[in-house]
Amino acid sequence: MKSDSGMGSESTVPSATGASASMVPAGSTAEKHASIDEGSSMRKRSRRGTFEQLVDTSGNTTRDTSALDLVGTVEFHVKELEDEVKKTWAELEWKELELEVGVLHSSLDGAQNDRARPEGEVLSLTEATTFLKVKLKSEGPKAVAAYKASRGFELGLEKMRRVIFEFGYQVVLERL
Numbered sequence: 490m491k492s493d494s495g496m497g498s499e500s501t502v503p504s505a506t507g508a509s510a511s512m513v514p515a516g517s518t519a520e521k522h523a524s525i526d527e528g529s530s531m532r533k534r535s536r537r538g539t540f541e542q543l544v545d546t547s548g549n550t551t552r553d554t555s556a557l558d559l560v561g562t563v564e565f566h567v568k569e570l571e572d573e574v575k576k577t578w579a580e581l582e583w584k585e586l587e588l589e590v591g592v593l594h595s596s597l598d599g600a601q602n603d604r605a606r607p608e609g610e611v612l613s614l615t616e617a618t619t620f621l622k623v624k625l626k627s628e629g630p631k632a633v634a635a636y637k638a639s640r641g642f643e644l645g646l647e648k649m650r651r652v653i654f655e656f657g658y659q660v661v662l663e664r665l
């Protein structure tokens with residue numbers, strides 16, 4: 490039924506307090522969730538209206554009490570079901586979060602492995618550099634002395650005109 494304001498979202502039921510047939514609007518307390526469509530929401534409202542309409546306007550207390558008990562029982566079960574739905578949603582969200590944490594954890598492990606690989610390469614290159622420096626220090630003077638004694642070194646100096654002859658001997662200038 491529509492009320493005087495023209496809105497069709499409220500149902501009207503006869504008042505149980507007076508003997509007259511006056512109509513009192515009764516709103517629905519059903520809470521909408523994302524999974525509940527409009528049709529089921531309307532069915533809940535119409536069912537609730539029919540339970541409330543069971544109250545007899547003539548003042549029959551036995552029917553009033555049993556109808557009110559029935560309404561209270563239904564409201565209790567509705568509340569229990571709503572709590573169960575909330576609990577199920579919370580469990581579902583928890584499981585989704587656990588899955589996301591697992592994915593992020595494996596991604597983090599992969600990133601740590603990727604970071605450790607270049608660090609290991611840098612460490613091995615540092616060790617190789619240190620080894621080559623030690624080897625150069627030990628073999629360097631020997632190699633330089635061997636090269637200076639070679640004919641290639643003398644020819645290089647002659648081409649650069651850094652060799653002079655004194656008393657028939659080659660003397661290498663110390664301006665290297």
